[in-house]
Amino acid sequence: MNYHNKPPANGRALTMDDIRWNIERQRTSTRADGTEDTTFFRHPLIYKNIENVDYVDGTNFTVSMNSPQVTWLGDMTDEFNGMLYPDIGEKLEDDNEFGVFSADNVLGTGPFIFDEFELQERAHGVRNDDYFLRKDGTIPGMVDELFFVNLGGDINPQRLAFEQKQIDELASRDRAVMDEIASSNPEVEAFRIGDPNNNLEFAYNYTTNRALSDERIRTAMFLATDRALVAEQHFQGLGRPNPAVNWPFQAWALSQEELSQAPGYRQPKDQDLADARALWEQANAEGHEDVDFRVTTVDFPQYVPLLEWFPAMLNTNLGTEKWNAQAIPVTSLLEYNNSGQASVGYLGGWDQWNSPDPRTRFAQVYSAHPEDGGRGTINFWKYTTPTMEGYINDMFAEFDNEKAQEIIKEAQRFALSDAGSGHLQMVGGLTSWVKWPYLNRAGPFFITYGTTISQELWIDQNDPTFQGKQRPA
Structure with a gap:
C-alpha cells in the first residue's frame, strides 16, 4: 500500500511507523512539540480506552483495551478516522496552517489523487492506478477523473446541471423538484431512501x-x-x-x-x-x-x-x-x-x-x-x-x-x-436520488457517508443515456 505519488510522500510505501505515529499521537493527545492538547476529537471515542499496542512487525499490530469496547474496530476503521501523513499532520498543528484547505494537504493511499481543492467551490481528483484495491483486481472499474462542484444550496442550478449531464447524479430533500426531474426525464433512475x-x-x-x-x-x-x-x-x-x-x-x-x-x-x-x-x-x-x-x-x-x-x-x-x-x-x-x-x-x-x-x-x-x-x-x-x-x-x-x-x-x-x-x-x-443509467456505482445506501467512490465507479459510454454527456463547466 503506497501513498499518493505527490509531495511530500512521492509514492512511498505506508509503513508501520506511520500507523504508530497516528495511534500514539491520538492516545497521548500530544502535538509534535510535546504539548498536550485536549482538542483531539477522536481521542475520547477511540483511543482513550487503549491499554497497550504491540507493534508486532511491519504489517501487524495488536491492541489491548482497558475495558470492553464492542464498537472499537468499526470506529477505528471508519472513514472519519483517517490516518494522516505524519509530515502533513505536524504541518497542520501550526496555527498559521490549521484550517488551510489545499490539495497539497489532501494526501493518503486512496483511489484518487487530488490536484485541486478549493473549499466550498470545487475539487478535482485523478484516478490513482497505484491504489491497492485496484492493483489487486478487487475493483476493476474506476473513472478517470472526479469533479466536485459546489452549485450552492438552490436546487434549480443543481437540477439544470443534472439535466444537462454536467453532473451524473443528484441527491436532494426537495420532494417536489426531485419528482419533477424524474417525471421529465423518464430514463433516469430514481430512488428514495431513509x-x-x-x-x-x-x-x-x-x-x-x-x-x-x-x-x-x-x-x-x-x-x-x-x-x-x-x-x-x-x-x-x-x-x-x-x-x-x-x-x-x-x-x-x-x-x-x-x-x-x-x-x-x-x-x-x-x-x-x-x-x-x-x-x-x-x-x-x-x-x-x-x-x-x-x-x-x-x-x-x-x-x-x-x-x-x-x-x-x-x-x-x-x-x-x-x-x-x-x-x-x-x-x-x-x-x-x-x-x-x-x-x-x-x-x-x-x-x-x-x-x-x-x-x-x-x-x-x-x-x-x-x-x-x-x-x-x-x-x-x-x-x-x-x-x-x-x-x-x-x-x-x-x-x-x-x-x-x-x-x-x-x-x-x-x-x-x-x-x-x-x-x-x-x-x-427520506432523501431522494436520481442518477443517469450510464453511471455505475455502489449505493445509494441508508448511510450516505459510505465511501462509495472507493468502490467500483465507472461510466458506460455505450449506454444510450451517455449521449450528450458533458464535462463539468
Missing part, C-alpha cells in the same frame, strides 16, 4: 440556560412540538418521527408504533398540549426574557423557513409569544456551539451517523462531555445524568447485538421521559 443524516433536531442548553434548565419548561417544549407538522413543513411529508436513534436504524430505534403512544408524539395532540400549557404556567415561563427562548439555526436556504414556522409552532401550542429564532453563518456554527454563547441551542440537522451500529454516534450526544470523562464529543452543553451514562456503559460492554439493541431502546425510552435528554428529537426524512 437517511439518518437527513433529520431535524433541536439540541438545547439543558444545563445553563435560565429557562430550559427548568424541567417543567423543557418538558412543555417537548410536548408542544408537533412532529406531524415538522414532517410536513420541513420534509414535504417525506418524514417519520425520530426517537433518539433515528428511525432508519430499524433494529435499534424505537418502533413507530411505540412512538405513536409516547407523550410528545401522540396524535391528536390535545392531551400533550394541555399538559404542556399546564407545565408552562406552573414554571412561570412568561417571567423569563425573550432571549432565553431564542433558537439558533444556520443560514442554509432550506433552513431559512425555520425562522418563522418553528417558533410560531411553539408559540401557538404554548399560548405564548416568547419563542423566536436567529440564523448565523454555517462557518461559525462549531465555534458558536463551543463558545458558550448559545444560550438556547441549535436547530438543524444532526449528522455523523456513519455506521450501521449507532452506539458510538448515540454516545457522542448523550454521554458526558470528554472534559467530564465521557464520550460526548458533540455534547456541547455538557448534558449528563447517571441513568443515561449507565445505559451507555452497558451498551458498549454488550457483545450480543440483540441485547445491545434492547439496552439502547431503554436509553431512548429514558430520553422520552427526560424531555429528550438535551435533544428535542423530531423527524427523520
